[in-house]
Amino acid sequence: MIDNQALEKAMRRALALAATPGVPLGPNPRVGCVLLAPDGSEIAEGFHRGAGTPHAEAAALAEAGDAAQGATAVVTLEPCNHTGRTGPCAQALIEAGVERVVFAQPDPNPLAAGGAQTLKAAGVQVEMGLLEREARALNRTWTFAMEHGRPFVTWKFATTLDGRSAAADGTSRWVSSVAARRDTHRLRGECDVMLVGTNTVAVDDPQLTVRDELDVPLQHQPLRAVMGLRDLDPAKRVFDAAAETVQLRTQDPVAALDDLHRRGRQHVFLEGGPTLAAAFLEAGLVDEIVTYVAPMLLGAGKNAVGDLGITTIADALHLQITDVATVGTGPDANVRITLRRA
Numbered sequence: 001m002i003d004n005q006a007l008e009k010a011m012r013r014a015l016a017l018a019a020t021p022g023v024p025l026g027p028n029p030r031v032g033c034v035l036l037a038p039d040g041s042e043i044a045e046g047f048h049r050g051a052g053t054p055h056a057e058a059a060a061l062a063e064a065g066d067a068a069q070g071a072t073a074v075v076t077l078e079p080c081n082h083t084g085r086t087g088p089c090a091q092a093l094i095e096a097g098v099e100r101v102v103f104a105q106p107d108p109n110p111l112a113a114g115g116a117q118t119l120k121a122a123g124v125q126v127e128m129g130l131l132e133r134e135a136r137a138l139n140r141t142w143t144f145a146m147e148h149g150r151p152f153v154t155w156k157f158a159t160t161l162d163g164r165s166a167a168a169d170g171t172s173r174w175v176s177s178v179a180a181r182r183d184t185h186r187l188r189g190e191c192d193v194m195l196v197g198t199n200t201v202a203v204d205d206p207q208l209t210v211r212d213e214l215d216v217p218l219q220h221q222p223l224r225a226v227m228g229l230r231d232l233d234p235a236k237r238v239f240d241a242a243a244e245t246v247q248l249r250t251q252d253p254v255a256a257l258d259d260l261h262r263r264g265r266q267h268v269f270l271e272g273g274p275t276l277a278a279a280f281l282e283a284g285l286v287d288e289i290v291t292y293v294a295p296m297l298l299g300a301g302k303n304a305v306g307d308l309g310i311t312t313i314a315d316a317l318h319l320q321i322t323d324v325a326t327v328g329t330g331p332d333a334n335v336r337i338t339l340r341r342a
């Protein structure tokens with residue numbers, strides 16, 4: 001019997017495989033798998049490289065060949081039970097003669113769940129929950145989208161020290177520093193939608209693409225989404241050929257997220273402006289906030305967030321800081337604060 005220490009080591013390896021840099025983000029979760037022989041030695045390993053490619057278990061089984069007979073499979077996610085673009089992994093593990101499956105996270109996808117039951121019914125020994133927290137963190141927005149039936153929403157905004165997002169005359173370039181904008185491109189690259197209100201497009205004409213050099217080359221530009229009812233000038237940069245763009249002709253955040261969820265999107269990077277951000281906050285649909293605070297004062301100007309309907313301190317929206325970092329140095333320094341709802 002393989003001891004717990006060896007299983008944990010294999011699971012850590014499986015998690016590292018799943019997190020291989022450059023694995024395309026897409027509708028699928030990141031998954032890693034390690035196959036162990038009965039004496040605890042590693043036989044094979046695999047990870048999922050993106051939609052349409054073999055699942056982690058299938059990749060490891062292919063590498064193992066006949067050696068999979070009697071093996072223990074250590075997987076970061078419950079083996080799937082459904083036939084998508086590839087066959088069900090639970091069945092593949094059974095057919096390969098795997099005797100024991102240890103997985104970290106139960107599959108929250110209602111379409112794919114049930115793998116553990118299938119394995120047990122075929123006499124495979126199944127254990128779950130080893131390093132589950134780490135596995136959930138690896139696919140945090142995918143897990144969220146599966147569990148809540150909508151994308152995870154990160155609201156990002158740049159603000160002066162006195163809470164202004166633009167000057168009194170409407171000019172806002174630039175509140176954030178060069179380093180903060182580069183950092184924003186990195187965060188944009190981790191999302192699959194960038195969302196703004198129609199007025200930000202009308203006033204700022206942003207291109208809304210991931211441009212700056214990233215550590216890992218970007219596989220796909222996120223979808224650009226513009227929310228609001230008015231018609232926009234088709235010559236705006238957001239409608240150029242650099243990425244796909246959709247206009248969500250609604251003012252209802254629930255309807256907008258529902259539309260994006262139906263398009264298979266899991267992580268919305270809400271980039272404003274203040275009116276749209278307020279609508280999402282009021283609807284309770286902001287899951288994370290990333291703000292860049294510039295060492296700059298305007299005194300007057302546009303508030304970083306629109307009216308939330310709060311008139312007394314007892315009703316303030318409380319947030320919890322999860323991270324504080326300085327981005328850039330010297331005059332280029334901004335403070336990045338990451339928060340979630342208290």
Ligand SMILES: NC(=O)c1ccc[n+]([C@@H]2O[C@H](COP(=O)([O-])OP(=O)(O)OC[C@H]3O[C@@H](n4cnc5c(N)ncnc54)[C@H](OP(=O)(O)O)[C@@H]3O)[C@@H](O)[C@H]2O)c1
Nearest residue numbers: 157158165197199200228229230251272273274275276279
């Ligand atoms: N500092 C920053 O991080 C940052 C980021 C973005 C923008 N900005 C600045 O913000 C300014 C634009 O701000 P903004 O607040 O006017 O722009 P916005 O939030 O981008 O757009 C507001 C428009 O969105 C539409 N909309 C969609 N859903 C809505 C809802 N639930 N409630 C209300 N309106 C909804 C409405 O237009 P329809 O009539 O089309 O429905 C509304 O007029 C610019 O000066 C820009 O520079 C700053």
